[in-house]
Amino acid sequence: MPVKELLILGEKRLANAGISNAKGESQDLYCYRFGLNQRQFLMEWQKTREFEDCESYLELLDRRADREPIQYITGSQNFYGYDIHVEPGVLIPRLDSETVVEHAIELIKDRHYKTVLDLCSGSGALGIAIAKECHGVKVTFSDESEDAVRIAKSNIEKLGLSKECKVVRGNLFEPFKKFFGNQKFDLIISNPPYIPTNVIPNLDREVKDFEPVSALDGGETGLDYYNKILDSAGDYLKKNGAIVLEIGYDQADDVSKILEDAGFKDIKVFKDLAGKDRTVIADF
Numbered sequence: 001m002p003v004k005e006l007l008i009l010g011e012k013r014l015a016n017a018g019i020s021n022a023k024g025e026s027q028d029l030y031c032y033r034f035g036l037n038q039r040q041f042l043m044e045w046q047k048t049r050e051f052e053d054c055e056s057y058l059e060l061l062d063r064r065a066d067r068e069p070i071q072y073i074t075g076s077q078n079f080y081g082y083d084i085h086v087e088p089g090v091l092i093p094r095l096d097s098e099t100v101v102e103h104a105i106e107l108i109k110d111r112h113y114k115t116v117l118d119l120c121s122g123s124g125a126l127g128i129a130i131a132k133e134c135h136g137v138k139v140t141f142s143d144e145s146e147d148a149v150r151i152a153k154s155n156i157e158k159l160g161l162s163k164e165c166k167v168v169r170g171n172l173f174e175p176f177k178k179f180f181g182n183q184k185f186d187l188i189i190s191n192p193p194y195i196p197t198n199v200i201p202n203l204d205r206e207v208k209d210f211e212p213v214s215a216l217d218g219g220e221t222g223l224d225y226y227n228k229i230l231d232s233a234g235d236y237l238k239k240n241g242a243i244v245l246e247i248g249y250d251q252a253d254d255v256s257k258i259l260e261d262a263g264f265k266d267i268k269v270f271k272d273l274a275g276k277d278r279t280v281i282a283d284f
């Protein structure tokens with residue numbers, strides 16, 4: 001079949017399924033299936049493909065038309081300029097979280113912080129971007145999910161960060177509780193689950209049907225993890241330490257209050273690129 005026709009078919013298939021960027025995604029899936037970069041893709045238009053090749057491409061389109069996120073199909077999401085491997089079992093890192101990373105990097109550089117904990121680290125995207133951008137900083141990653149820990153470890157290795165990064169598995173601060181004084185960090189960053197339980201059924205199918213609910217569900221108010229984390233975060237921060245949290249667009253006041261009650265000061269809220277409250281920073 002001529003590639004030109006195959007691509008038109010692909011775009012139509014996704015458009016009919018309601019995928020908004022049908023053209024871009026049908027081309028991305030084509031490039032993924034045949035291992036092409038953008039330059040190689042431009043040379044494809046005059047070619048034809050064998051029946052089996054067309055079939056296997058159409059199978060990928062069917063998965064996407066069934067609303068499987070394209071990142072789970074291709075196994076990859078770019079975050080802060082780095083290719084992060086993702087698969088079902090781990091949250092796909094969001095562009096919004098890059099603002100969290102930007103603020104964390106600014107703090108680390110200004111204050112010469114040396115140790116960072118990425119709590120609820122998932123694929124490791126946030127901590128990996130920090131380790132890549134902040135030379136000499138040691139980043140510890142922690143997540144309760146076995147899949148997340150395995151995937152973060154493989155991302156760290158793939159990106160050549162094994163010396164700077166360590167991954168542990170456990171419930172929030174549990175792995176850092178020590179008999180003679182807890183392990184402490186200069187900076188704690190976290191993008192915990194923060195979606196109220198009753199909102200989850202209304203999310204896009206890509207999210208509610210494919211991403212792990214344990215990465216999304218923040219309890220009845222969406223604030224369960226902020227309460228739990230901030231209840232003891234101070235015990236794991238060094239003197240002059242700080243915390244950087246990702247929040248939902250409508251959680252700034254609630255999270256600021258929880259921070260205040262937990263003894264944090266200089267609480268600041270920052271917006272993401274879409275102009276929504278996304279990051280809270282506080283000193284301990």
Ligand SMILES: C[S@@+](CC[C@H](N)C(=O)[O-])C[C@H]1O[C@@H](n2cnc3c(N)ncnc32)[C@H](O)[C@@H]1O
Binds near residue numbers: 120
């Ligand atoms: C919103 S996702 C964030 C993942 C990653 N930081 C990112 O931004 O892409 C939240 C993560 O918290 C983890 N998690 C949920 N409950 C946890 C707990 N009690 N202790 C540690 N991690 C937990 C989930 O497995 C998930 O990976």
